[in-house]
Amino acid sequence: MNGQAAVAQSTGMRVWRRQLGAMLWLELRKTFLRWRALPVVAVALLPALLLGMRVVAVRLADARALPAAEMATMYAALFQLFFVRLVVFFVCFTVFTYLVRGEIAERSLHFYLMAPLRRDVFLLGKFVAGLVAASSIVLASLALQLPLAFAVGGVTEGGAAYLFEGPGAGHAAAYALVTVLAVAGYGAVFLALALLVKNPMIPAAAILGWEWLNSLLPPVLKKISVIHYLQSLCPVPFDAGPLALPAEPTPAPLAIGGLLLMVGVLLTVAIHRARRLEVLYTGE
Amino acid sequence: MSRAVLGADSKRAEGVVNTTPVASAVLGADSKRAEGVVPTTPVASIVFRDVSKFYGEVLGVNRIDLTIGPGITALVGPNGSGKSTLMNLAAGLLRPTEGAIEVLGLTPDQPDQLFRRIGYCTQYESFPRGMTGWDFVHLYLRLHGMPRGDAERLARRAIERVGMVEAATRRVGAYSKGMKQRIKLAQAIAHDPQVLVLDEPLNGLDPLARAETVELFRAFAAEGRVLLVSSHVLHEVDELADRVVLVHGGYVVAEGAVEGVRDELAAERPLQVFVRCDQPSLLAARVFSEDHVVEARLDGDRRGLLVRTENAERFYLLLNRVAGEGVVDIEAVLPADDDVQSVYQYLIGAVAPGSS
Amino acid sequence: MPVHDRRYRGFTGERRSPRGLFWTLARYGLAEVFSKRLLLVLFVIACLPVVIYATLIYLANNLDVLALLGIQNADMNKLATNLSGTLFFWFVVGQANLAFLFASFAGPSLVAPDLTHGAMPLYLSRPLTRCDYILGKLAILGTLLSAITWVPGLLLVGLQSALAGGGWLVEHARIPIGILLGSLAWIVLLSLSALAISAWIRWRPLATGALFVIFVLGGAFGTAINQTLDTRWGQLLMLTEQMRTIWFDLFGVGRIFGQMNDKGDLPVAACWIAIAAFSALAALLLHRRIRAHEVVS
Numbered sequence: 001m002n003g004q005a006a007v008a009q010s011t012g013m014r015v016w017r018r019q020l021g022a023m024l025w026l027e028l029r030k031t032f033l034r035w036r037a038l039p040v041v042a043v044a045l046l047p048a049l050l051l052g053m054r055v056v057a058v059r060l061a062d063a064r065a066l067p068a069a070e071m072a073t074m075y076a077a078l079f080q081l082f083f084v085r086l087v088v089f090f091v092c093f094t095v096f097t098y099l100v101r102g103e104i105a106e107r108s109l110h111f112y113l114m115a116p117l118r119r120d121v122f123l124l125g126k127f128v129a130g131l132v133a134a135s136s137i138v139l140a141s142l143a144l145q146l147p148l149a150f151a152v153g154g155v156t157e158g159g160a161a162y163l164f165e166g167p168g169a170g171h172a173a174a175y176a177l178v179t180v181l182a183v184a185g186y187g188a189v190f191l192a193l194a195l196l197v198k199n200p201m202i203p204a205a206a207i208l209g210w211e212w213l214n215s216l217l218p219p220v221l222k223k224i225s226v227i228h229y230l231q232s233l234c235p236v237p238f239d240a241g242p243l244a245l246p247a248e249p250t251p252a253p254l255a256i257g258g259l260l261l262m263v264g265v266l267l268t269v270a271i272h273r274a275r276r277l278e279v280l281y282t283g284e
Numbered sequence: 285m286s287r288a289v290l291g292a293d294s295k296r297a298e299g300v301v302n303t304t305p306v307a308s309a310v311l312g313a314d315s316k317r318a319e320g321v322v323p324t325t326p327v328a329s330i331v332f333r334d335v336s337k338f339y340g341e342v343l344g345v346n347r348i349d350l351t352i353g354p355g356i357t358a359l360v361g362p363n364g365s366g367k368s369t370l371m372n373l374a375a376g377l378l379r380p381t382e383g384a385i386e387v388l389g390l391t392p393d394q395p396d397q398l399f400r401r402i403g404y405c406t407q408y409e410s411f412p413r414g415m416t417g418w419d420f421v422h423l424y425l426r427l428h429g430m431p432r433g434d435a436e437r438l439a440r441r442a443i444e445r446v447g448m449v450e451a452a453t454r455r456v457g458a459y460s461k462g463m464k465q466r467i468k469l470a471q472a473i474a475h476d477p478q479v480l481v482l483d484e485p486l487n488g489l490d491p492l493a494r495a496e497t498v499e500l501f502r503a504f505a506a507e508g509r510v511l512l513v514s515s516h517v518l519h520e521v522d523e524l525a526d527r528v529v530l531v532h533g534g535y536v537v538a539e540g541a542v543e544g545v546r547d548e549l550a551a552e553r554p555l556q557v558f559v560r561c562d563q564p565s566l567l568a569a570r571v572f573s574e575d576h577v578v579e580a581r582l583d584g585d586r587r588g589l590l591v592r593t594e595n596a597e598r599f600y601l602l603l604n605r606v607a608g609e610g611v612v613d614i615e616a617v618l619p620a621d622d623d624v625q626s627v628y629q630y631l632i633g634a635v636a637p638g639s640s
Numbered sequence: 641m642p643v644h645d646r647r648y649r650g651f652t653g654e655r656r657s658p659r660g661l662f663w664t665l666a667r668y669g670l671a672e673v674f675s676k677r678l679l680l681v682l683f684v685i686a687c688l689p690v691v692i693y694a695t696l697i698y699l700a701n702n703l704d705v706l707a708l709l710g711i712q713n714a715d716m717n718k719l720a721t722n723l724s725g726t727l728f729f730w731f732v733v734g735q736a737n738l739a740f741l742f743a744s745f746a747g748p749s750l751v752a753p754d755l756t757h758g759a760m761p762l763y764l765s766r767p768l769t770r771c772d773y774i775l776g777k778l779a780i781l782g783t784l785l786s787a788i789t790w791v792p793g794l795l796l797v798g799l800q801s802a803l804a805g806g807g808w809l810v811e812h813a814r815i816p817i818g819i820l821l822g823s824l825a826w827i828v829l830l831s832l833s834a835l836a837i838s839a840w841i842r843w844r845p846l847a848t849g850a851l852f853v854i855f856v857l858g859g860a861f862g863t864a865i866n867q868t869l870d871t872r873w874g875q876l877l878m879l880t881e882q883m884r885t886i887w888f889d890l891f892g893v894g895r896i897f898g899q900m901n902d903k904g905d906l907p908v909a910a911c912w913i914a915i916a917a918f919s920a921l922a923a924l925l926l927h928r929r930i931r932a933h934e935v936v937s
Contacts, residue, residue, distance in 0.1 A: 014429075015429035016429070018426070018429040018430070018431070019426075019427055019428075019429045021426075022423060022426035022427045022429075023427065025423075025426075026412075026423055026427075029414075030412070030413070030414065033414065034413065034414055039850070043853060043857065046857075046861055047864075050861070050864055050865060050868055050869075051868075053865070053868075053869060054868050054869055057869050063869060063870060064870065074867075074868065077867075078864060078868065081860075081864075082860055082861070082864050086856070086857050086860050087857070090849065090852075090853055090857060093849055094846060094849065097845060097846070098843070098846065101843075101845065102843055102846070103412075105842070105843040105844075106410060106412070106413060106843075107408055107409075107410035108410050108411060108412040108413070110377055110406055110408055111411070111412050111420075111424070112427070113376075113377055113395070114375065114377070114399055114404050114406075114424075115395075115399055115424060115427035115428060116395060116396045116397065116398070116399035116400045116427075116428055116429070117395060117396060117399075117427060118395065118396045119395065121396075199678075199844065199845050199848075200845050201744075201745075201844075201845035201846075201848040201849055201852075202678070202745075204845075204849070205848075205852065208852070208856075275393075276379065278377065278378050278379055279372065279377040279378065280339070280378070281408070
């Protein structure tokens, strides 16, 4: 049987599933089997490296070991200020803007647009591929960070119990959820940006500044950000400093719903733009 | 009386073996045309309706009305004339600023259906990074939603057809220009498309690969498929295409069979025919008595005559009469300017690309 | 002209000295930079503080103008009596930030397009060495960043010196030296980093992002190291903080807003060494990438 005949006999959903699978395979291969992925992985592993250095310092250089509760607060600051705000942000910027804009830069976008893919399937395929790739990288980093922070060393005593038997397990799950939501949120922002503007770095720099200054903003403005909702979901609060303006965290269902709604809206905008996408490589 | 065509290619020579040799040397110019591959009333496969494309303020193509049917249609024009724009528009990689395009009744807004029936070999030399030739063809078929087995079988067949089996496992980045061209072609034909859009498909191919590829195109055309081919090499277009579309400055300046286009130009640009015979002066005297003959010039070695006529049909009838009288021994008749190159030069006015 | 007469005739006109060939690259590069609206706007924005500082210096030296306008400003009086390293330190810090922004957007498009479009063999098949090429590209950023850092800085010093009298310059001789040395160190670091990234990352937005990663994320990582490990050596990763330490030293002003952390700042010499090492690494990476051929495996 001819391949096209096989496709024709398949139902629409089955074909889309196969197409999404092919896109996912293609993107994951491009992300992980290339040297280009190394800097992204290296950036993602920075917090784990830092916590690893702390373990070494405690064990070999007599640095002060912290009680589990104190470590939880320190980790909360590291997670929110460094990991989510910067590491996840940069990983998402690299992975998601590259999904479309990178193809234009490498003049290979036509390869996708010449396939019998509906543009919305094309874009969703790209988004899912980016989500899986970026989440794998940052979740792997998170999976290293938590044992390094609590179980391996650097905590006076009871770190492992805190992580595996105490509240730590719940915290770990919450951190994982926040990480995936952060990837989805920032990913959708960057995918939409990559389709809307030629150089997404300019708005990305502005967004980075806005997210970074979030704690200094008044409560109303805080809500126009991704980080505010992510922080609302974080299990352990931390002291953001004397200049920070306090704000009530958004309830978890509302925070998750709001973030997913934002992702949906941004993807709709991106799909609308993708439908009008043309292959114009000049000026890139 | 011996009749042969000087320096003519095989297809022209074939035309001479006919009961009316002189006339058929010109009219039956192409074997593939004689085989009747081109339907007399072409089925509309690619239709451009009043299509314009502007890149900002720069004109791509303007008000194109064009219908392309089965067989091989060549897009010919100088650099920047709008050939690739037309092809990208047909394939839906560009959106028209105005007008509408249909390919087999589908619009470019239906890529999920359109690209199952169209194969496009683009001008772009770039490939997704890190891919081997096999990946390039196979993954493209997987993007069609084909089951793995079917995709592998079709990819293998397409790669075999373009003679890239041995190089298929190597990275495309390390391919030569010709190999890149062939793997792009494999990708374009892999899913058995009804319509093939080929942007300069013979570029970079060595003579052998070129001949094989031309044969492949002919085989596709013989199956009733639609091939839209752009080329700069005019003698290739002459050899390959059933129809030509001449594009210049974003406008279609002529379309149709080359002879037809040439005939339409006859009043403005009289047809030139070179006649090799033993008594060119006598022949010159005979042809000058005809009102459609504009000029007759003796060749340097006094063995030939170049005639410019506004009516080719009457001129060939005259030649038949002269030959029948047996006074002048006509050795060969060679149309001097009814090829794409001449049509191109007359219509576009530039030195034809690829001409030597 | 018959074919046999179409012999090759070598160029007989005047040739530019081979040592100055890199300027040809720089000239075209500068024209290219100014052809981009974003960069032009950034450059103009980077020049605006100069006007503001010039006005401040003029007013500080002409308090009677303010009095004429009916403005009695205590801060201006304070500034007038105390116009020293601090003002110029802030000028350099502000301009350095703008220079970073400018280099982030201008730098990535200087080398990457040449590599992407295979222009390197064309450049290097002319009497132009790899060093000339690098020098030419460096000259583009060097010229632009100089125009927004030490050149206006020295002009402001000249203005202040002219308004305050010759004695001021003698008394504050370390200010122009600080402006020149501090800015040059920053320019070399920024230019080499931007060019090295441009040579390794061909996609412009990603290259700009990478520069942010090095300077912003690197800084944050350094802070995290200091906080987590209770040390001050995290500052080795904080290029901006190192430069700030160097500027404090050059201008002879104490650290504003206190120390970086409880452990204090790194020694100035360590900062100079770190900046030099980072610049050398960037130069090495850049040099490795500039070659007339590319190997595809």
